[in-house]
Amino acid sequence: GAVVSQHPSWVICKSGTSVKIECRSLDFQATTMFWYRQFPKQSLMLMATSNEGSKATYEQGVEKDKFLINHASLTLSTLTVTSAHPEDSSFYICSASLGTGGLNEQFFGPGTRLTVL
């Protein structure tokens, strides 16, 4: 199956700093990439959907200025958590799809565990 990588796999940062997470589709060009947040033993919460070359579509309640998404190419999307605070600590997972969101299977990256001190 298609492979999606994420980097870094975990990061610890101080409160107030910004953290960038990369999501890459390694062997295919992804039409759409998704960013999720997952709390322990809970479901995946969709944060935003991004298409290459266009602005990301954020879900209700997700701050655009807080979670900056850049989809520079068909194989790379980045999520930057700006001015991170302890409440931003979470497991962030990206996924990539060959088609439009929800109608095609999503290939998930391994996730990034963010801990903000």
Added chain:
Amino acid sequence: GQQVMQIPQYQHVQEGEDFTTYCNSSTTLSNIQWYKQRPGGHPVFLIQLVKSGEVKKQKRLTFQFGEAKKNSSLHITATQTTDVGTYFCAGMPWGKFQFGAGTQVVVTP
């Protein structure tokens, strides 16, 4: 609010037994997807159902899409320890992609 609901939230199964997890939507879905997430891992796509009343099988897993396309089920027969994990359904109620809360499956030998 949560529009794709799953029950049960937890499922303890004896190895060798069968179990079913259910997914319900408040509205008609164009399609439904099922994913499995192993402990410490990431979700992996299992299957997609599109047609009303559709039934698909993958070895010991049977997936069904309801006639009204508002519910789905995953039935696992002869549970094995490798079936441990959380099973999520996902769909697009009202055009917004959403994962269900998941059913966490624990298998006891």
